[in-house]
């Protein structure tokens with residue numbers, strides 16, 4: 001995308017309007033299937049979560065819940081934290097993030113680089129332990145904090161209803177037939193699917209979660225073993241599939257090596273959903289998925305280290 005003029009406003013004005021990239025990984029096997037991915041690492045904070053974080057902060061400003069003296073606090077597995085830290089720095093808010101201690105080193109360093117404060121929680125408790133601690137801190141001193149609570153805040157899914165979905169409809173000239181996205185807070189899937197279904201009920205929307213509680217798909221949630229996000233609406237989509245970790249990793253590596261797209265684990269899970277769609281008989285149409293972030297933030301996790309192909 002070429003921006004023809006110098007950007008004179010804040011960095012947050014560059015959130016959204018990400019490119020839609022053609023994916024050719026399955027072309028030999030399914031030549032009639034057009035696959036596209038929203039390249040969300042083009043957001044200024046490097047992930048899809050810039051959209052939700054900005055929407056929730058600006059909603060807080062609008063309603064008066066967020067004032068300049070307040071600290072933005074939330075629990076996050078990483079990307080939302082980086083997004084809050086970026087938005088907070090650009091808008092002049094202090095940001096405090098509660099995360100599980102096993103979150104990747106790159107993510108912690110990024111958050112600190114933006115000047116945010118990190119409170120770590122025992123990794124054994126997973127993301128839910130961070131959520132519980134964050135709720136407790138906010139309950140103890142509610143006047144000090146603005147707690148957007150990405151799992152319960154409608155501004156999260158609305159960012160995708162007003163942004164991601166509208167962009168997809170425009171970028172495909174309304175030709176989209178299938179949508180596939182991973183579930184974390186569920187905001188991306190719920191918001192995008194709601195808008196797509198309003199436009200055309202026949203657009204088939206598939207959600208992807210890890211297939212097991214002990215998975216390696218950072219950013220995604222295994223709903224049966226987690227605190228289910230309040231914004232999750234199981235009636236919104238057409239199917240909910242469980243992606244195996246290793247198969248998702250293989251696809252993340254494949255798309256890096258065969259298409260030059262360095263993506264994170266959850267993009268591999270999204271691609272697994274696209275391939276399962278094709279294998280289940282959807283061999284034609286226009287499938288759009290979301291690549292939530294780039295692979296450079298996961299180099300230390302070993303995602304790209306082994307299995308050279």
Ligand SMILES: Cc1ncc(COP(=O)(O)O)c(C=O)c1O
Nearest residue numbers: 079184185186187188219266292
């Ligand atoms: C890497 C990654 N992928 C996918 C998601 C899921 O997005 P959502 O929270 O909108 O469901 C997240 C959310 O944090 C994420 O960090």
